[in-house]
Amino acid sequence: MNRFIPGETVDQVVPIVRDLAAKGLEITLDVVGEDITTVEQSHAARDAYLELIEQLKELGLGERAEMSVKLSMFGQALEGGHELALANVRPVVEAAAAIGTTVTLDAEDHTTLDSMFAIHEELRKDFPQTGCVIQAYLFRTEEDARRLAANGSRVRIVKGAYKEPAEVAYQVKAEIDQAYVRILKTLMDGEGYPMIGSHDPRLIAITQELARRAGRKLDEYEFQMLYGIRSEEHVRLAAEGHRMRVYTAYGTDWYGYFMRRLAEKPANLLFFVRSMITK
Numbered sequence: 001m002n003r004f005i006p007g008e009t010v011d012q013v014v015p016i017v018r019d020l021a022a023k024g025l026e027i028t029l030d031v032v033g034e035d036i037t038t039v040e041q042s043h044a045a046r047d048a049y050l051e052l053i054e055q056l057k058e059l060g061l062g063e064r065a066e067m068s069v070k071l072s073m074f075g076q077a078l079e080g081g082h083e084l085a086l087a088n089v090r091p092v093v094e095a096a097a098a099i100g101t102t103v104t105l106d107a108e109d110h111t112t113l114d115s116m117f118a119i120h121e122e123l124r125k126d127f128p129q130t131g132c133v134i135q136a137y138l139f140r141t142e143e144d145a146r147r148l149a150a151n152g153s154r155v156r157i158v159k160g161a162y163k164e165p166a167e168v169a170y171q172v173k174a175e176i177d178q179a180y181v182r183i184l185k186t187l188m189d190g191e192g193y194p195m196i197g198s199h200d201p202r203l204i205a206i207t208q209e210l211a212r213r214a215g216r217k218l219d220e221y222e223f224q225m226l227y228g229i230r231s232e233e234h235v236r237l238a239a240e241g242h243r244m245r246v247y248t249a250y251g252t253d254w255y256g257y258f259m260r261r262l263a264e265k266p267a268n269l270l271f272f273v274r275s276m277i278t279k
């Protein structure tokens with residue numbers, strides 16, 4: 001479909017998953033769609049993930065591909081949303097575990113995070129492999145990282161993609177990068193499984209050094225990058241023996257996902273326009 005979202009349906013994304021797996025890459029799949037307004041839509045989102053898991057099972061790709069979910073799509077912002085999102089995500093986590101894989105809860109804007117972390121903790125009681133995301137730009141994250149590192153969580157660390165106010169988040173790129181390194185160190189020195197979500201060459205190099213100093217083996221952490229961004233680097237890191245997971249989004253409701261990629265790098269507009277012209 002376009003450079004960042006390679007399909008609208010499960011059938012369109014399956015060949016992509018096969019192709020990535022054939023290159024020795026791991027995958028995390030995101031069914032895009034955040035702006036839901038009804039309980040029925042939240043159920044539809046749950047069902048879309050269940051359908052995806054069913055397909056992965058049939059194709060025998062269960063152990064290669066995990067799922068990334070946004071709790072807003074599962075109804076978190078609706079009335080009674082915390083309970084609704086938990087009720088919707090639980091069967092997805094159960095179904096994922098049944099085919100040998102797991103789910104990571106994406107981090108959205110800062111107002112949603114207490115609920116996300118509470119849901120993460122609740123899910124981990126039965127499914128300890130459930131992951132979550134933390135964002136280096138938020139002041140709160142160093143504390144969150146210490147807690148998650150101590151309790152053995154799978155944690156994806158990213159810089160953060162939402163527009164956050166100065167009361168809660170660093171605004172200067174250099175400060176965000178420095179916070180990222182501090183948090184990365186906490187995760188590497190802790191008991192959990194760090195997942196480094198970044199395309200930044202400096203952070204990739206720092207990760208390798210911190211992992212070495214912490215005595216971590218190559219399978220005791222992983223790199224993650226977005227589909228369509230620095231694809232040659234995905235293959236290079238995998239060839240070096242690293243576990244490299246490609247975050248692959250698909251679906252029809254791609255506006256929010258695309259706008260965040262645009263905010264990170266305005267030149268992406270050019271890629272988007274080209275992909276539309278050549279469609």
Ligand code: FDA
Pocket residue numbers: 105106107108133135156158159160161162197198199200201224225226229230247261262264265268
């Ligand atoms: P930065 O933006 O500083 O870029 C470093 C270099 O990477 C650039 O110089 C360029 O070469 C390349 N690059 C980065 N972004 C690019 C782009 N869009 N197009 C082309 N090249 C690009 N955020 C969030 O708030 N919640 C979440 O749950 C997630 N989940 C997530 C999963 C995964 C696997 C990744 C990789 C990222 C996320 N993010 C996220 C997004 C994250 O917060 C952040 O916005 C982007 O990863 C961009 O930051 P970088 O660390 O890549 O560095």
